[in-house]
Amino acid sequence: MNALFEFLLRQGDNVLVLGHRTSEWCGTAPALEEDIALANTALDLIGQTKLWLEYAAEVEGEGRSANDLAFLRDAYDFRNVLMLETPNEDYGRTLMRQFLFDAFQVHWLTALTDSKDSRISEIAMKSVKEAQYHLERSRDTIIALGDGTELSNKKMQAALDYLWPYAREIMLVDDVDEAMHKDGIAPLPSEILAPWDALVKSTMRDAYLTIPDSNFVHKGGRTGQRHTEHLGHMLATMQVLQRSYPGATW
Amino acid sequence: MVTVDMPQVGDIWSWLEAVPDPEIPVISVVDLGVVRDVAWQDDKLQITITPTYSGCPAMSVIAMDIETELLKRGINKLEIKTRIAPVWTTDWLSEKGLAKLEEYGIAPPQAAGEPERCPNCKSSSVEKISQFGSTPCKAQWRCKECLEPFDYFKCI
Numbered sequence: 252m253n254a255l256f257e258f259l260l261r262q263g264d265n266v267l268v269l270g271h272r273t274s275e276w277c278g279t280a281p282a283l284e285e286d287i288a289l290a291n292t293a294l295d296l297i298g299q300t301k302l303w304l305e306y307a308a309e310v311e312g313e314g315r316s317a318n319d320l321a322f323l324r325d326a327y328d329f330r331n332v333l334m335l336e337t338p339n340e341d342y343g344r345t346l347m348r349q350f351l352f353d354a355f356q357v358h359w360l361t362a363l364t365d366s367k368d369s370r371i372s373e374i375a376m377k378s379v380k381e382a383q384y385h386l387e388r389s390r391d392t393i394i395a396l397g398d399g400t401e402l403s404n405k406k407m408q409a410a411l412d413y414l415w416p417y418a419r420e421i422m423l424v425d426d427v428d429e430a431m432h433k434d435g436i437a438p439l440p441s442e443i444l445a446p447w448d449a450l451v452k453s454t455m456r457d458a459y460l461t462i463p464d465s466n467f468v469h470k471g472g473r474t475g476q477r478h479t480e481h482l483g484h485m486l487a488t489m490q491v492l493q494r495s496y497p498g499a500t501w
Numbered sequence: 502m503v504t505v506d507m508p509q510v511g512d513i514w515s516w517l518e519a520v521p522d523p524e525i526p527v528i529s530v531v532d533l534g535v536v537r538d539v540a541w542q543d544d545k546l547q548i549t550i551t552p553t554y555s556g557c558p559a560m561s562v563i564a565m566d567i568e569t570e571l572l573k574r575g576i577n578k579l580e581i582k583t584r585i586a587p588v589w590t591t592d593w594l595s596e597k598g599l600a601k602l603e604e605y606g607i608a609p610p611q612a613a614g615e616p617e618r619c620p621n622c623k624s625s626s627v628e629k630i631s632q633f634g635s636t637p638c639k640a641q642w643r644c645k646e647c648l649e650p651f652d653y654f655k656c657i
């Protein structure tokens with residue numbers, strides 16, 4: 252196993268899967284401004300995907316391109332965390348998922364700017380500015396809706412309850428992380444837990460939402476061991492063109 | 502022996518000043534700060550560009566427009582490279598570009614993170630409609646004086 256390749260797939264697949272999920276709102280969001288915000292967020296994430304997967308393809312050295320990795324791998328080869336493949340369901344869950352991810356990503360990418368691998372540090376420097384902008388919006392919106400009407404508060408609480416068991420998979424540590432850490436390429440994801448926790452706690456307090464009292468974590472996404480059934484359905488849509496017309500270009 | 506006509510780098514920069522940004526055509530790709538370097542490598546011209554946002558869909562159009570403009574000027578050995586570091590920032594917009602943005606109706610970026618005034622009536626009484634706008638680099642604001650909505654070039 253090439254640990255660096257695995258690491259890069261995890262970074263790229265997280266933003267690819269969330270980017271695609273978020274783009275599913277395009278044209279159907281609850282308000283025009285939100286539609287535009289979601290589409291632009293998705294666009295940033297897909298742009299970041301390109302940077303990660305191009306590097307992953309180079310490191311793998313098997314002649315595959317970033318497009319090949321995105322459109323020709325099957326669900327079990329994806330390395331995104333499970334939370335990001337969960338269906339959008341409603342607007343509340345979409346925003347809560349974005350916030351829980353942004354709260355990690357801003358700290359994580361900031362740490363990666365110090366990577367000994369200059370390519371990773373460059374990608375992190377480019378992406379972190381966008382992640383900060385996303386966090387600003389997702390945090391404000393969580394608070395506005397949590398501290399909104401009785402109904403909006405109820406929906407945001409339901410979203411938090413549903414996503415909570417998924418939220419911390421991204422900070423679990425395995426052999427790939429140990430190898431990256433040893434080589435000075437990345438910190439251990441578990442190092443992000445404290446700042447993430449503090450940000451999530453203060454945000455939920457301001458939003459009048461209660462963090463579930465459970466330490467259970469769904470896992471298997473970032474290792475590729477077990478994805479949810481939702482990922483396959485999502486890929487069926489995302490990859491249909493390249494699957495039906497292999498090699499199509501335009 | 503073949504003499505290759507290699508225009509001065511300074512001339513090439515001034516030609517690129519005539520290549521408009523595809524999404525905000527009042528400013529050039531040079532004003533926008535996406536052209537980072539122009540250099541001759543033997544008889545091949547190398548242009549280095551950088552994306553504003555990592556997902557900016559205009560990048561491939563910008564590369565094509567640069568190529569078309571330089572072909573017209575007789576440069577046919579050309580390579581356009583993309584690099585992401587150092588990271589593009591709104592600080593790289595030229596003074597001329599900032600003035601043109603406002604003239605066009607787009608409030609230029611401010612370090613404070615908010616537009617200084619309405620590009621239409623110049624009132625400083627403005628409010629945010631959305632953090633995002635018609636392109637990745639813009640947000641939507643509204644003037645509380647003349648009531649016109651306007652684009653604000655996000656500061657990053």
Ligand SMILES: [Zn+2]
Nearest residue numbers: 619622644647
């Ligand atoms: Zn006005």
